[in-house]
Amino acid sequence: MTPELTFRTGLKDVLPTVFGYIGVGLAFGIVAHTSHLSLLMVAGLSFVVYAGSAQFIITSMLLAGNPLSAIFFSTFLVNSRMILMSTSLAQYFRHESLGKNLLLGALVTDETFALAMNKQNVTGGRLSFAWQNAANLVAYLVWGVSTVVGAILGGLIANPEQFGFDFALTAMFIGLVYLQLISDKHLGLTLQLxxxxxxxxLYYLTLRVLDANLALLVATIGGCLFGMEVKKCHLH
Amino acid sequence: MSFTLTDLWVILGCGAVTLLSRVFPFALLKKFQLPAGVIDFLTFVPIAIMTALCCQSLLVVHPGHWATLNLANCLAAIPATLAGILTKSLLAVVVVGIMAMALIRYFQWG
Structure with missing residues (x-):
């Protein structure tokens, strides 16, 4: 990753994450197809809701005949982490216009957020609208097209997991967390570890009593508070 | 396999919920400056959230009981992590991870 922040660099930097989107997008399309969702519904979920894990949950809840209110609430729960990510990311774009901020915000994902955090480690804490927008747009289009292609292929491929594509997402997060760990000079290695x-x-412990998405949120917030305390003790 | 009214409500409702979660902080921060304590808190969000997301895919949930390891994912995570340490390239991690998982599935190790 270079410190350059142009639209072109954005396109280049987002490339590795594209594999994750294609793998999981195809998988979602296939699952949606076998769950009897129409092609229009798959496209609608991907291009309007645009929320990877929430889309899987919505699909299974629709199949199980859950009420709309429950589906809305689950979606909020799964996506509540986006409030944290957007709040972190928005700080880098305060000087940009409201319209540009809303556009960036509308297309933030786990992956483009993590990518941006890695990027600002090599740019001395700066991000640009052009760079972030390029990453966001590529992610958005690749995700949407992959899910629709997956839904069409749904009838043809019985078991996409045998090719290992479902692991792309996990691998991507492993890579992103490792790059974050070694490149965030501000927090340092020990504190991050x-x-x-x-x-x-905390995630393991709360998982026993809470829903996985709540546990994710509790562990994240707990981890941030823990980090603040350790940093304070270290300074004094 | 047809598009129903329920489908339309799901798309509109879930779309609105998701969009608000994403956009609201951007709109708010345009107007207001965050207190130093909150900014300090937010510096830990990336590492914390990425760790939690990794854990989520390495564990299998059993409601009311302790979670267990997702063996296949954990095994594939080893070469993927090594690829990261050796190359520092995200692409290498993803490609090695997918290949490792394909092998694990083929030999049914997981």
Whole structure:
């Protein structure tokens, strides 16, 4: 990753994450097809809702005949982490116009957020609208097209998992967390490792009593508070 | 397999919920400056959230009981992590991870 922040660099930087989108997008399309969703519904979910994990949950809840209110609430729960990510990311674009901020915000994902956080580690804490917009747009289009192609292929491929594509998403997060770990000079390696250990432990513990999405949120917030405390103790 | 009225409501409702979660902080921060404590908190969000997302895919949930390891994912995570350490390239991690998972599935190790 270079410190350059142009639209072209954005296109180049987002490329590795595209594999994750294609793998999971195809998988979603196939699942949606076998769950009897129409092609229009698949496209609608991907291009309007645009929320990877929430789309899987919506599909299974529709299949199980859950009420609309429950589907809305689950979607909010799964996506509530976006409030945290958007709040973090928005700080880099305060000087941009409201319209540009809304456009960037509308297309933020786990992956483009994580990518941006990696990027600002090599640019000395700067991001640009052009760069972020390029990453967002590529992610959005690749995701939408992959899910629709998946839905069309749905009848042809019985078991896409045998090719290992479903692991692309996990691999991507492993890569992103590792790059974050070694490149965030502001927090440093030790503090980040401590936070990681705390998050993993808290997530494991809360998973026993809470829904997985709530546990994710609790572990994240807990990890941030823990990090703040450790940093404070270290400074004094 | 047809598009129903329920489908339309799901798209509109879930779309609105998701859009608001994403856009609201951007609109708010355009107007207001965050207190130093919140900014300090937010510096930990990337590492915390990415760790939690990794854990989510490495564990299998059993409601009311302790979660267990997703063995296949954990096994594939080893070469993927090594690829990251050796190359520092996201693309290498993803490609090695997918190939490792294809092998694990083929030999049914997971």
């Amino acid at each position: 401590l936070v990681m250990g705390f998050v993993a432990l």
